[in-house]
Amino acid sequence: MTAKDSVLRALRAAGQPICDDCLAPLTTAAQRRHANAVCRELAAMSAIARAHGVCGRCHCRKLVNEHVAGHRTTAPTVEGRAQRPVLLTRTGGSTAPFEERDVQERLVAWLRAQGYRIIRTADTSSKEHGRDVVARAPSGRELWVTAKGYRKKTPSTSPNAQARHSVEAALLDLLLWRGEGNCDADLAIALPRGRTTYRNLMSRLGWARSALPFTVLWVADDGTVTPELPTDQ
Numbered sequence: 001m002t003a004k005d006s007v008l009r010a011l012r013a014a015g016q017p018i019c020d021d022c023l024a025p026l027t028t029a030a031q032r033r034h035a036n037a038v039c040r041e042l043a044a045m046s047a048i049a050r051a052h053g054v055c056g057r058c059h060c061r062k063l064v065n066e067h068v069a070g071h072r073t074t075a076p077t078v079e080g081r082a083q084r085p086v087l088l089t090r091t092g093g094s095t096a097p098f099e100e101r102d103v104q105e106r107l108v109a110w111l112r113a114q115g116y117r118i119i120r121t122a123d124t125s126s127k128e129h130g131r132d133v134v135a136r137a138p139s140g141r142e143l144w145v146t147a148k149g150y151r152k153k154t155p156s157t158s159p160n161a162q163a164r165h166s167v168e169a170a171l172l173d174l175l176l177w178r179g180e181g182n183c184d185a186d187l188a189i190a191l192p193r194g195r196t197t198y199r200n201l202m203s204r205l206g207w208a209r210s211a212l213p214f215t216v217l218w219v220a221d222d223g224t225v226t227p228e229l230p231t232d233q
């Protein structure tokens with residue numbers, strides 16, 4: 001399938017205007033710059049409409065693409081996701097503590113290895129508020145991350161109750177960041193992998209990720225990171 005077919009199919013399946021950033025992960029034109037070039041070509045051919053509007057996925061006001069009714073793709077549309085969901089084991093949940101600063105450190109090392117440039121990291125020990133990691137992707141997009149750990153049991157709180165509070169705080173961060181109107185950054189929550197409470201909460205919050213697209217970066221104790229994109233939901 002050509003990149004053009006892939007974009008046309010994704011827009012047709014979406015049935016609503018979508019910006020280049022939200023379109024890229026839905027197509028084989030995985031890189032934003034590529035999606036942008038393909039959309040401009042398609043618009044020049046009048047195969048799609050391209051204009052300023054509100055994106056149906058991220059709800060940002062920007063250049064959006066829309067399928068033109070009556071335009072046929074070269075092959076029948078295949079419904080569903082272009083990208084396979086990341087498979088994460090649900091069994092064998094760990095209850096081992098995982099400090100927030102360790103999650104952050106491993107994430108930063110992994111991002112560097114992926115070609116990201118680290119713009120800033122927060123001092124998690126000082127309980128500094130705000131973005132825990134700001135990085136620039138090789139594509140030029142900024143990534144804003146809120147990182148959470150998994151605490152050990154204390155006399156007053158269970159690790160699971162603390163994990164719930166961490167997710168509440170992380171979601172508030174994301175809502176406020178998106179509310180600042182910055183649509184030029186991708187948002188992510190970094191969480192310890194293998195902790196059942198986090199896994200369950202994130203799968204139950206899958207529906208919300210179409211309104212507030214964010215990536216979950218599952219950080220393992222050994223430093224491997226598994227990104228779960230908004231479109232994996």
Ligand SMILES: [Zn+2]
Pocket residue numbers: 018019020021022023055056057058059060
């Ligand atoms: Zn969008």
